[in-house]
Amino acid sequence: MAVGQVKTTNAFPYNFPEEKPNMPLSAAMQRNYDNYMGIRPETNELYTQFKYTKLKGFDYNGGDGTISRRDPSKVIFANGKYYIWYTHRKTPVPPIGLHRAKESSETIPSADWDLSDIYYATSEDGFTWKEQGVAVPRPPKPHVGHRSVTTTDILVFKGKYYLYYQGFTEAPGLNGGDYCPVAVSYANSPDGPWTATNKIVIPNGKPGEWDQHSIHDPFPMVHNGKIYLYYKSDFGKSKTTGMVRMHGLAIADDPLGPFEKHPLNPILNSGHETTLFPFKEGVAAFAIRDGNESNTIQYAKDWVNFEIASTVEMMPDAAGPFIPDAFTNTKKGRGITWGISHFARPHGDWNRNHIILLRFDCDLSLDVEDKAMKKHHIIREFETILKHGLSGNQKKRIAKENEKLMRQ
Ligand code: AAL
Numbered sequence: 001m002a003v004g005q006v007k008t009t010n011a012f013p014y015n016f017p018e019e020k021p022n023m024p025l026s027a028a029m030q031r032n033y034d035n036y037m038g039i040r041p042e043t044n045e046l047y048t049q050f051k052y053t054k055l056k057g058f059d060y061n062g063g064d065g066t067i068s069r070r071d072p073s074k075v076i077f078a079n080g081k082y083y084i085w086y087t088h089r090k091t092p093v094p095p096i097g098l099h100r101a102k103e104s105s106e107t108i109p110s111a112d113w114d115l116s117d118i119y120y121a122t123s124e125d126g127f128t129w130k131e132q133g134v135a136v137p138r139p140p141k142p143h144v145g146h147r148s149v150t151t152t153d154i155l156v157f158k159g160k161y162y163l164y165y166q167g168f169t170e171a172p173g174l175n176g177g178d179y180c181p182v183a184v185s186y187a188n189s190p191d192g193p194w195t196a197t198n199k200i201v202i203p204n205g206k207p208g209e210w211d212q213h214s215i216h217d218p219f220p221m222v223h224n225g226k227i228y229l230y231y232k233s234d235f236g237k238s239k240t241t242g243m244v245r246m247h248g249l250a251i252a253d254d255p256l257g258p259f260e261k262h263p264l265n266p267i268l269n270s271g272h273e274t275t276l277f278p279f280k281e282g283v284a285a286f287a288i289r290d291g292n293e294s295n296t297i298q299y300a301k302d303w304v305n306f307e308i309a310s311t312v313e314m315m316p317d318a319a320g321p322f323i324p325d326a327f328t329n330t331k332k333g334r335g336i337t338w339g340i341s342h343f344a345r346p347h348g349d350w351n352r353n354h355i356i357l358l359r360f361d362c363d364l365s366l367d368v369e370d371k372a373m374k375k376h377h378i379i380r381e382f383e384t385i386l387k388h389g390l391s392g393n394q395k396k397r398i399a400k401e402n403e404k405l406m407r408q
Contacts, residue, residue, distance in 0.1 A: 016040070035307060037299075042374045045335070046284055046297045046309040048362040049373050050316055055340070055357055057121070057129040065094025065352035068112050069119070071151040071217070071273065072340040072357055073163075075322035078156075078190045081122045084320060084340050085135055085163060086357060087150040088119035095353050101173030111172040112344075112353055113150040118165055120190075126322070126338060127359060136163055136185045136194050143198040144183045147171060151273075153320070154190075155220040155227065155255055156327045161187045162255045163194065164201065164218035164229065177234050177243065178214040179204075184256060201257045202231065202250050210235045210266060211248060217318075219274040220255075222327045223283070223303055227252045229259060230274045230285070233266075245272055245290040249304065268306050270294045273318035277364070278325055278333025284364065288315045297364070313378045316341030316360040335365035 010023050020033035038044035061067045073085040089095075091109050101110035109115045118136040121129040138149050145167030152165035167183035182202035185194040202218065205211040211233035220229040229250045236244035246266035250259040270291025276283050282301040287293050295315060298306040321339030338361045346356055363373035390398070 036309060041310070041376045042371070044310055045366060046279070046299060046364060047374060047376075048297075048310075048312060048364050049375055049378065050312070050314050051361045051373070052316075052341075053127060053359040053361070055129055055359055056127060057123075058131065058357060060354060060356060063347050063352060063354065065349075065354045066091055068116075068354035069357045070112065070342045070344075070355035071318045072320040072342065073153040074219075074320040074326060075126070075339055076154055076156065076190065076326075077322070077324070081124050082126055082322065083120060083122050083154075083190045084129070084357075085118055085120045085152045085154060086340075087113050087116045087152070088134070089113065089116040089354075091115050094351065097350070097353075098173030098177070101171050104171040104173075109171075110174070111178075112355060113166075114148050114168070114171050116148045116150050118149050118152045118163065129357075132191070135192055136165065136196065139196055139198055142169070143196070144169060144181065144200055145196075149183070150180075151217055153217075153219050155222075155229075157222065157227065157255050159188075160255070161190050162220070163187075164220060166214070166216060166218075167200070176213075176237070178216065180214050180216070182215045182218045182231065186255070197256060202229065202259050205233075205261075210246070211261075217274040219276055221276065221278065221283070221323075222329045223278070225253075225329055227255055227259075228283075228303060230268075230276055232271065232274055245270075247271055247274060247285070262304060264304060267300075267304055268298065270296070275316075275319040275321060275339075277321055277323045277336050278330050279335055279364075280333055280366075281331050283333070284309065284335070286315055286319060288317060288319075316358070317344070318342045319360060334367055337361060337363060337365045337368050337370075 036044050041047040068089040069086050071087045076083050095109040095112045104110040117134050120135045121131045123129045148168040150166045152163050155162040163185050166180040168180045172178045181200040181204050184201045185196045187194045202215045214233050216232040218231050232247050234243040247268035248265035249262040249267050252259040270293035271287035272289040275286040283303045285298045287296045296308045297310045299309040300306040319339050319341040321336040341360045342355045343358045344355050363370040
């Protein structure tokens with residue numbers, strides 16, 4: 001062969017074939033055709049960017065850490081307006097931290113979600129909100145949740161409203177991390193009044209089981225005429241590693257239970273708070289922040305066995321999307337375009353620790369075609385990169401490695 005000539009047989013074409021070509025393909029190319037809803041992010045219905053907007057209408061006492069709003073429910077539309085429910089903490093002092101839980105009291109919170117009640121707010125545009133006050137307060141002792149009721153989510157089923165939430169009977173952190181099962185309250189209207197069952201509806205696992213300490217972030221939807229409630233648990237802490245966070249599923253015929261935990265739990269190996277929505281015949285889930293597959297959106301055709309559907313950036317924390325078909329028992333989920341999420345320590349100061357609610361927008365919808373949301377690569381500020389600088393110890397380690405090489 002002459003110099004400069006390349007021997008190619010059957011090279012992959014320059015014009016990207018929309019269909020999987022009939023030719024030998026690498027594992028990566030097989031995956032690109034087989035595993036995603038589009039062969040590039042622009043055509044992948046489960047790929048999106050996220051845009052953020054500050055909400056109007058909430059006061060945080062100048063951000064001094066005495067008021068927190070976090071872990072919003074999904075958004076629902078009822079009575080001509082949008083509704084959200086969320087954890088609301090108003091304490092004389094900011095939280096002292098999980099590691100100092102023993103110093104907490106009836107007025108001094110350990111974690112940001114300690115000593116909290118469930119509040120709600122309404123809006124006509126999703127940007128300006130009016131806080132309506134408490135929906136579910138902490139019940140009196142000894143009922144589940146008397147220490148704190150937090151991290152709620154809403155279900156609408158056969159004309160009734162149900163709020164599921166974490167019920168604490170001790171300060172978070174007292175026994176390492178959180179210790180909480182899930183409780184439920186119900187009402188005939190989203191404005192209440194709410195009746196607390198004062199019973200545990202999703203219990204912690206038995207000692208030794210993965211979800212023995214916490215049932216976090218309950219997230220109910222309706223599928224196959226049943227309540228499909230996804231949740232997260234923290235587990236697997238060892239001497240050298242932190243907690244693992246994975247998600248499970250519990251299913252019931254009746255919103256008040258009994259709920260049966262799925263035998264394949266955990267069903268999502270990554271993620272922190274739960275965010276899901278019906279999509280086509282299946283369900284899509286956000287895997288944010290933690291785990292081998294964090295920063296992905298995943299899809300389970302059968303609502304149980306999830307596969308990675310896209311890799312995304314800057315995902316919303318604790319997102320509660322507006323999901324018009326969350327409770328319609330749909331087999332043709334249409335997806336989502338916005339919701340409410342939260343942002344921790346907007347000022348970056350642990351001594352004034354609190355969380356604020358925030359709006360996110362995206363295009364994970366079969367009904368919207370927003371090209372700007374399908375762009376890839378977020379341009380980061382130089383300052384952000386510099387904040388992730390090397391520590392003193394890392395610099396010392398590098399100096400040692402250099403020295404070792406020089407001596408050779
Ligand atoms: C989160 C959630 C749960 C945890 C705590 C408050 O964001 O996973 O709600 O208990 O942190």
